Amino acid sequence: MPHVKQINHVAVVVDDMDKALSFWRDALGLDLHELRDVPAEKSQVAFLPLHGAEVELVRPTSDDSGIAKYLAKRGAGLHHLCLEVDDIEAMLKQLKAKGVRLINEEPRVAADGKKYAFIHPESASGVLVELYQI
Amino acid sequence: MPHVKQINHVAVVVDDMDKALSFWRDALGLDLHELRDVPAEKSQVAFLPLHGAEVELVRPTSDDSGIAKYLAKRGAGLHHLCLEVDDIEAMLKQLKAKGVRLINEEPRVAADGKKYAFIHPESASGVLVELYQI
Numbered sequence: 001m002p003h004v005k006q007i008n009h010v011a012v013v014v015d016d017m018d019k020a021l022s023f024w025r026d027a028l029g030l031d032l033h034e035l036r037d038v039p040a041e042k043s044q045v046a047f048l049p050l051h052g053a054e055v056e057l058v059r060p061t062s063d064d065s066g067i068a069k070y071l072a073k074r075g076a077g078l079h080h081l082c083l084e085v086d087d088i089e090a091m092l093k094q095l096k097a098k099g100v101r102l103i104n105e106e107p108r109v110a111a112d113g114k115k116y117a118f119i120h121p122e123s124a125s126g127v128l129v130e131l132y133q134i
Numbered sequence: 135m136p137h138v139k140q141i142n143h144v145a146v147v148v149d150d151m152d153k154a155l156s157f158w159r160d161a162l163g164l165d166l167h168e169l170r171d172v173p174a175e176k177s178q179v180a181f182l183p184l185h186g187a188e189v190e191l192v193r194p195t196s197d198d199s200g201i202a203k204y205l206a207k208r209g210a211g212l213h214h215l216c217l218e219v220d221d222i223e224a225m226l227k228q229l230k231a232k233g234v235r236l237i238n239e240e241p242r243v244a245a246d247g248k249k250y251a252f253i254h255p256e257s258a259s260g261v262l263v264e265l266y267q268i
Contacts, residue, residue: 004162006185007141010215014259023258027232028138028217028225050217051140053187057259077260078212081144083162083184091162098161124157125148125191126211 002091008084008132009054013071017044017059020076024048024055040111043067080118080128088115088133095119107133136225142218142266143188147205151178151193154210158182158189174245177201214252214262222249222267229253241267 014020017035025032030048037044042065046057058079060068070079085091088107095102104117119129148154151169159166164182171178176199180191192213194202204213219225222241229236238251253263 001163004164004184007144007187007189010141010144012259012261020259022232023234027229027234027257028263029135029228030138050138051186053141055141055215074208075260077255078215081189081212094163095161098156100157100161121211123161125146125154126209127146129162 002085002087002094004091005084005086007053008082008130008134009056010081011056011058011079011130012077013067013079014057014059014076015071017046017057020057020059021046024057030055037061041065041067080130082116082130082132084132084134086133088117088131091131092117095123100124107131136219136221136228138225139218139220141187142216142264142268143190144215145190145192145213145264146211147201147213148191148193148210149205151180151191154191154193155180158191164189171195175199175201214264216250216264216266218266218268220267222251222265225265226251229257234258241265 024030033047033049035046042060042062044059044061048055058067060071062068101120101123103120107115107117109115115133117131121128158164167181167183169180176196178193178195182189192201194205235254235257237254241249241251243249249267251265255262
């Protein structure tokens with residue numbers, strides 16, 4: 001049986017990275033591990049590790065990305081929840097068998113080799129859930 | 135210096151607990167530790183532990199609570215992010231000094247003795263952030 005291991009990260013969509021960092025890093029005291037441009041996702045991402053998990057701040061760098069549209073429609077705030085699993089193929093198969101609507105029926109592979117897939121919010125209490133296998 | 139230790143929980147507001155559990159517990163395989171009525175918060179809460187953190191599913195049991203209004207306005211989905219801190223009084227003081235808008239300027243104490251306070255989303259990239267000291 002595939003298994004959810006832990007929360008990998010919580011992603012927050014932001015419109016102003018400096019303002020966001022002034023809260024998450026400067027006021028709350030989280031560590032900024034990296035601030036990276038991710039052209040493939042038309043965004044800039046701040047990674048703030050937190051005891052094996054992470055808060056990720058995502059700022060769209062173009063108006064035509066999914067995340068830019070989300071920001072325009074819903075405003076800044078919690079965007080998705082990423083769960084680490086031990087076997088993403090088996091988990092996707094299990095979810096499909098249970099009638100869960102998937103955005104990615106097969107895992108995608110990131111530049112760093114990580115496998116990931118998104119579950120549709122419609123099946124997940126309105127939450128955009130990402131699965132990671134590291 | 136006060137310190138954020140880890141993500142304590144991610145709370146999801148749901149309108150239908152059975153449907154929510156059919157995803158989070160039955161399809162994804164999370165453990166349902168407890169399903170509890172919380173009359174003080176006019177809600178029913180499912181606690182699904184995950185490697186030291188937790189996913190909490192919150193269903194309003196009355197139409198006049200804050201969470202019921204949130205559900206009516208925004209629909210089901212991610213509601214708040216709770217971070218565990220080592221010293222909540224010192225953290226609230228630090229946040230206030232940095233100009234962060236707090237919902238609770240002093241910690242509140244839950245029935246189980248846990249201290250908690252909410253930060254206003256306006257200061258936190260649109261995220262309702264809860265602080266816990268256990």
